[in-house]
Amino acid sequence: MRFAYSPLSFAILTALSTSIYANDLSQAATSASIDSPIPLTPIVMQAEKTVVLGTTSYTKEDLEKTPNSSKNITDFLKVNPNVQFSNDHLAASTQADLKPAEISIHGAQSFQNKFIINGVSNTNILDPQGNGNAYTGQLASGSQGVAINTDLLCNLDVLDSNVSAKYGSFTGGVISADTCAPDTEIGKIHGSISYDYTESDWSRYHLKTDADKDLFEDETTQANQNEYTRQGISANMYSKLSEQWGINLYGSERRSVIPVASGFDTPAHIEQKKHNSNIGATAFYTPNDEMKGKFGFTLGDLEDNNHTASRRNSKNTVTNDSLMIFGELNQQTDWAKLKHKLNYQKIDNVRDWLDDEGKVWLYAEGSKDWQDTDKVKEGSLGTDIRLKQESFNYEFDAIFNHFKWGQSVHQISAGAGYQRDDVSWSRPNTASLYVATTHSTNPNLVTLKNLNGEKCAAGDRLCDEAVTAPFTYKDQEYTYNGQYYVSGTLHEAGTFDGIYEQSFLYVEDEINWNKFKARLGVRADYDGANNNLNFAPRSSFSYKPFTNDALTLTTGWNRYYSAPTYNTDLQREIAGLSYTIKRADQNSEWVKSPNVTYNSTRKTDLDTPYADEFILGLNSQFKNTNVILKWVNREYKDEITRNRTDIPLDSTYKYSYEYGNDGYGSADTYTLSINTVNPLNFKGSWHQFGLALDYNKRVRGTPDYTENTIDTDMTKLVSYDGKIMQYADRPASNFNQPFAARLNWDIGFNALPLKIYHFFSYKNEYNQAISSTNKVEYEGVKLDTYVVEKIKPRFSWDMRTTYDWKIGKDYDAIFGLTINNLTNRNNQFVYNSKLYSEIGRRFIADITFKF
Template sequence: MRFAYSPLSFAILTLLSTSVHANDISEQKNSKQMSESIALNPIVLQAEKTIEIGTTTYTKEDLQKTPNSSKNITDFLKVNPNVQFDREQRSSRTQGELRPAEVSINGAQYYQNKFLVNGVNNSNVMDPGGALGKDSYQGFDSGSQGMAINADLLCKLEVLDSNVSAEYGEFSGGVISAETCAPTSEVGKIHGSITYDYTESDWARYNIFTPEDIKDFDEPTQSNQKEFKKQGLSANLYGRMSENLGINLYGSKRQSIIPVMSGISSPEKIDQERNNTNAGATFYYQPNAQNNIKFGFDYGDIDALTYIESRRNSGATTNTESTALFAEIETRLNTATVTQKLNYQRMDSQRVAENHLGIFWQYAPGSKDWTEQPSSATANAAEGTTSGSLNQFQDSLSYSLKSVFDSFNFGNTQHTWTLGAGYDHYNAKWERPTDLYNYNAAGRTNLSSGQSCQPDDFLCDSATTLNGKSGQYFFKGVLYKAGSAQAQQDRWHAYVQDQILWKNLDLRLGLRSDYDSLSSQYNIAPRSALTYRPLHNESLKLVTGFNRYYSAQTLATELRQQIANLKYDIERETKNPATLTWKETQNSGYRNDSTNLKTPYSDETLLGLITQFNNWEMGLKWVNRHSKDEITRDRYVSEQSFNGKTFLGTDYFTYGNNGRSQSDIYTFTLKNLSPFKLLSSSHQFALGFDYTDVQKNFIDYHENYQVNTPNEEDRLVQYGDKIIHWSDRPAENFNQPWTARISWDIGFEQLPLKINNFFSYKSAYDDALKVKDIDYQGEMINAYEILKVKPRFSWDMRTSYDFNLAKDNTVTLGLTINNVTNRKNTYTGSYLNSNTLKSEIGRQFIADVTFKF
């Protein structure tokens, strides 16, 4: 590995050269004083020592010290034992990307979490699973988060994974709430920080050891990012203008440049680009002792410039822009505290393609020959778009009211009532601005003897192809017409909750009701949690709970048929290059039954305990979830005949509620409450260990689910050497059986140095690939080959060193090392993709420098 020069390299070398006497006693004293000053910095919150099962709160310090190479929320969540990641999270093929990884909480689908930023719903309610994007001509490969906020800009991150109160709805996984920073400094003082980070492919090891990997990484391609440069700049500014007014301003920009081979003769290499921008402001105003007002805006924009390998004129720029306006008023009345929130958010996704025509030619020397000289006589030369231009809009307006009443006694019990209600309006629009044409190999044939191209026929080429044919032309294709689709949804909710204290019992009883205008359903969700303290103190808590969570219905199911109706098969009036007139036939394949869809829900049962002994806190938890009415993309089939053979053909697709799953998650946590002292160092430990077992009878809402002839979930398959029902196979992703996570943080009394370690162990797992059909008792069934993947271990480390430059000014140098031991970890794709072993990234360095003032 070699280190490449960068602005950060020079910054680090300059600072080191001017600080060679940093170990001087006086410097240590100044550094210690400065550290104490920084601890009172207005953006650093005091650690919240909560031991409530199901809720984990991370402070600014937690976010800063944990190795986080992607600077996003979900990458940080690797420390939480109830969170599972996509198996390709650490793939060596995608380290140049900026989009956040997807996560599953307690076995739920990755698109069923609720993301909040400053209290505003940051979830993609239109198409979080990217169902439309599976056909790139129809949609975007979208993610579950609307705005990818930079973790450097946050002061608090809260994860609600179980026993979630009635206040939260529209999820069946978990709630992830992020907050930017509130100023609490002295009046008239302005504080801030600026952070720059840098990494690149030359700062990483690629442990390529399989023949497939060696071939893929011979040159950088779009799907195998062998080369990249990634850097980011973020800034925070905060202070109190007066006793009653405070402000926080923030902004960040991250960029990744990914050179890839084009696959064509000129240019041979092109630069793909990724950008992620955040900006925002929050104002805090306290006009009197009874009222607190908070308002502001958050902005995010993530874009990508991409090209398709071996396809000329295929460039496209895609960006997702999110703007949120929020206002919150907290009012203290005689017997209650009332909080009102009014939020507006707009998410716009746009793809601008170079052209609106895609053609898949057969290679022809002297004419269709812009790709590299092929070795096969049947090689192709493609040009134009594979997706076309699209626009997608999502508007939401929400209002909520919450009243927390003062506690009162009733007999021997104490009660605290909370009442709440709210309204949300969503408007989604999809738009294709221009007709899009696609001509692929299925609609292409060669010129016959006596045939020739018409002068104005751009779909005909008379040049001899590489395999000696005398020209080629297209006789059919696909037309995606310009048009739009729109859907609206109104949601109302109300909830009531009573927190009851009686001796050593703490009981929370809640009930939530949600109404959805699309399904016209009223959904009632009970929420309950019971805590028992057998020793009448905090040293031992036994916790249980039963809760129901209704997830949010995605609007893609409502739009799908409208979009599909814009697809047409086109063909020449006769299969002859002399014919220049074409006819159109609508090719939808969808029926819209989405208005009859039920809202998916999950029933949760929880058992757990937390105990404190000496300086340790230990937790045990079991979460069982049964999810029902999950949305599936149903494929209706019938028997068809061709050449004397009978097979199943697709009649149409629609959406249904045929999905269900069951999850069991066992977790064990252990941490020391106060740091251990060893010589002149302090040590903080945290262990998280979990076992996960998830079974699903479906994959997600955009994969085919066959509902007749035969029934999908009851059909038999061969899984390894066993015959089982298709629905009894393990979930194919977000289902790592055993994981262990250890954090070890080290601080020093005499040095402003911090070392933070994160160890992760993931057990072996089985992956499967459909390889063939076999005869079982006279019936043909699918057979899946099982591949066992070895355990994976990684040690990530972050070190930081503070330099005192002047009064109230410090510089912190940071270095993150992922996979310190350069462990050769492997993974596989999901079902139906590939059972080829692929490699995770090896040792990787990320450097950063922060200036605080």
């Protein structure tokens, strides 16, 4: 597709920009030291923190300058070397999507991260890995509740390893973000309004593989977004109302419109719309120097309208409505700093279909003739679903004053918390599906029969008297004199409700002794879903041989327990709602029987999944350079799987499923980061550099809890790239980029309000396993074979430029342009055994007005 050159394009091309990933040191002080003719926005930046290996902090400036085309947290985290994305997250065909991408930290599954916004959990714990299966009651809702716009955030912390005992309910990492707090003159109102725009004509597409051509030479569909517009607007307003009170109001709206082909003559296209809205407010109260508090709310609404091409009345809408209400009180006493948090989280995931029946008919002129084909389709391909999660949470933390014991100094922290989760699933309407099978060697599998000129019963929606067009089966031509269904699948309405409790208690001692520093802690979590009490030791040790920041050696041993996943109870309850329905002829009554293809899943006594971590690293700061070298080893155990067994559930079921703790995995991540601490000045300009290299080795032994497995499948031998190994020992097929390099280069000018940010990313060649039909013989047995498709190295140069125009004493207009994949390189990936291309060069224009 050709890039559309326009006056706007040329005007914005004068400003270029990109982003940088922040290092483990907070850059707030660095940002303040840079001379600029335009004052920074008067909001509270993240305070400088003690360097902790495994924690990366990003400031408001980092969030603004990074070329984040989707304006969400996970897209921004491409700058973090400990975060990996799925192979297809940059697919050229899905760039109009607004749903945040799923990420993996140190090999954990994508739903095993903990997201926090303003101190409130933003994690989906009901069914975060729902694969969207339309009839089994699952919904692809994702791991986050509110898909918050990064324009609304002022700081972001990523805790990927060496995590304090204060945090629990994760085995991947913790991503914590906060909206802004006012730091203005009393009575003054400050804020910003931002707008960004891009469209498909502002992007380049590579059509060099057969799979790409299949997608992009056809008209736009849901899976092939080769024509779209995407735009967003966000606003922030904050003010210090008095010495005691301050307020922050914020909101955003992002929309994509995709004119997808309907598959019909009229209308030829249907506008598929996606939108993501955020709105919220925070009030800050500081009555005196010893006490401060804040309370507020955040709302999120992520909506996606869909339809199936060439299927009449197939519209469906998927929405994710989220609400977070939070309150926090901090108190300084003579003996400790105390913090109380009271939070409420609600996530509603809903799918609504226009029709509750799905049918496929033979073409019949005058009746079933809305499509020029031998078969015509109408109605739904799934059922209406309601998933609801409500969480009430109270937490208390105390950081006690330092005290001496011998030659060491100690600071003890302790905390406790309680959470109640009310979850529910419902299918409000009974739905049915009918597939047109006219012939089969097994007569019981024939679903659509010849009416032979007889009459349909009055009001029978599954019978049609019109003569069908001729159709062919095994080289023989047939014509039905009317048609009617004798078999289908029924999914009854139903509900599931559950109330679960979680609680935790932790204690931690931070010890300083001469050149040594240690953090020793333990966390106890009660998992009410599985009635488990879990103890997680946490430890960190560091040594500074020169008593300064020239060299710091760090190691630690930690255990992390996963958040409960209530889907194990959910699937057990809803699986029995599916039936096969049959009738002898068009005049007979329908008879239903349990559908053996939807067996119930038994829940045995499950252990809580956990990960054991070992970390070893060093940090060195020499003059203006900071170097971090880190190795993180993770071993994942007791992960939940859905296992098929030969145990019959009753006389009807020939087999059944049960949940177990058979999942496991491992990951090794090696990271080297080198960054300048302060900008380098050169002939009226300043330059900031950062380099990060990471090498990964990951094994994912078993699928997640949504996939069916058999124990013998996990241990059977297979041929993988010529090597014989157990099926479960294959390298992870996703989130497993072996090597990547990231380089950032930020440029500013003392005499010009122009800033240029470069972000270079290189990912080396990697092997993608593809199942082969050819068998390999080993010790007299033919083994399933996986051949390896070598994916060539991928390089991307992202750029962002901003030009600040001061239009008044307190008013600034900032023009920005983001260019992704500046060199228009054809980067490729494998999906479903086919080779596809990532998006080529793409332009995104934005403007921000600050006051």
